[in-house]
Amino acid sequence: MVIIINKKFARLVIAFILITLIITIGFVTLRRGNTEVFSNYNYTTVKPIDRGSEDSKYIAFTCNVDWGNEVLPDILETLDKEKIKITFFITGRWAKQFPDLMQQIVDAGHEIGSHGYQHLDYGSLALDKNEEQIQKADEILSKYTMEKISLFAPPSGSYNENTLIASNKLGYKTILWTIDTIDWRAGSTKDVIIDRVLKKDKFNGAIVLMHPMPETAKALPKLIEAMREKGLEVGRVSDVLAE
Template identity: 55%
Template sequence: MKILYIKKKNMYVFVTILIIVILVLIMYSIYLNKAKKTFKRDIFYEGNTNEKIIAFTCNVDWGNEYIPQMLEIFENEEIKITFFITGRWADDNKDLLKEIYSHGHEIGNHGYYHKEYGKLSYEINKNEIEKCDESINNILGIKCKYFAPPSGSYNDNTIRAARDLNYDIIMWSIDTIDWREDSTSEKIISRVLTKANNSGIVLMHPTENTVRALPVIIKSLKEEGYTIGRVSDIIKKASNGSIEN
């Protein structure tokens, strides 16, 4: 009888522990899902507004000779876009960076060097973003809030580093692929216009064919009723910094 009682008691203890473990695992799973969703909300392939607006972004680590022409086009069309600048380029081209900023364009962080951030550790990711942040701040006296990883390469380390430095990660929904040798201005135009959507993000670079394509792209988008703007124009946040739904 005593043995039966002990076995019964042990069974109760086992069941109680099992229930506690299951509850802990369920709570942990809920926490991970919430954390995962929070991470995703810091990575934007497009904006979160349903307005008929498209953001133009230009990643800069080379192509100096085409930037003045791009600025002239945007000035004539009264368009402000987002330029993502590497820190190395900023340090080597202070006057040109100041010229971009003086036209009212938004400046974003593109890392210090044009590396594959998806293969880097947390410490290197953070250092690269921070160094670029410092370079831009020293030249323009501003704090950037958006980070565009070179080649769109990122991993969990990149996400954590960006979050710790109060950056949102910006990707794209429309890729001009203008850096490739076989990308003619006609192909660039087609890639943008066939994928145009509300709150879309267009990725471009300072290239000769991009300069040729821009007037046609801008004219066509405006005729379709689109406004062209910056990343900050398509990402809306509440006063507490959370993403508006």
């Protein structure tokens, strides 16, 4: 028996098969990447925060901690002398390895944020791995703060949709920065760090990113002085977000 198939009908059948295949492969890929689409929440509205209100009287200083044990005491001493509280974003593994220094930061009254458990490239991680890193850090850090931590700064500012979904799901705001001191880069002397910050033109509500580097500790008093001369108070991320 010879079956004659209309060419137009045949093209429609082939197109239907291809579309079905693409949808199936796409679904499997999403599942493997552990990125699920939730019908009751629009995750495109979840964005990282890189500054607070431009009407704020504060500028937030942040210090990301996964190293720098020898420098932290100097930074804490300067902050204590100037009666300033800032935000420390700390990895869970660091807090676990250096509990005494971690406790010292907490006892000084500084705001604690999460930097994840390990200093990884969160922008390349699947949803379950992002959740795992944030949750693991939360379990360690919250033992020191005795309260829910609500701020999360992904290492190196690297994130993807999975990072934002995981952070939001676990009750965090994802925080980036307005001004980067780039103090980890070779050649970042005290004067270079100060210049990188002060050459900016908008400071109200800004978030300044630092690390516990020797030259950063040297630059800190001058940066505090410069902000006060601009009529600003140096504070925490929560201070610039409050308004």
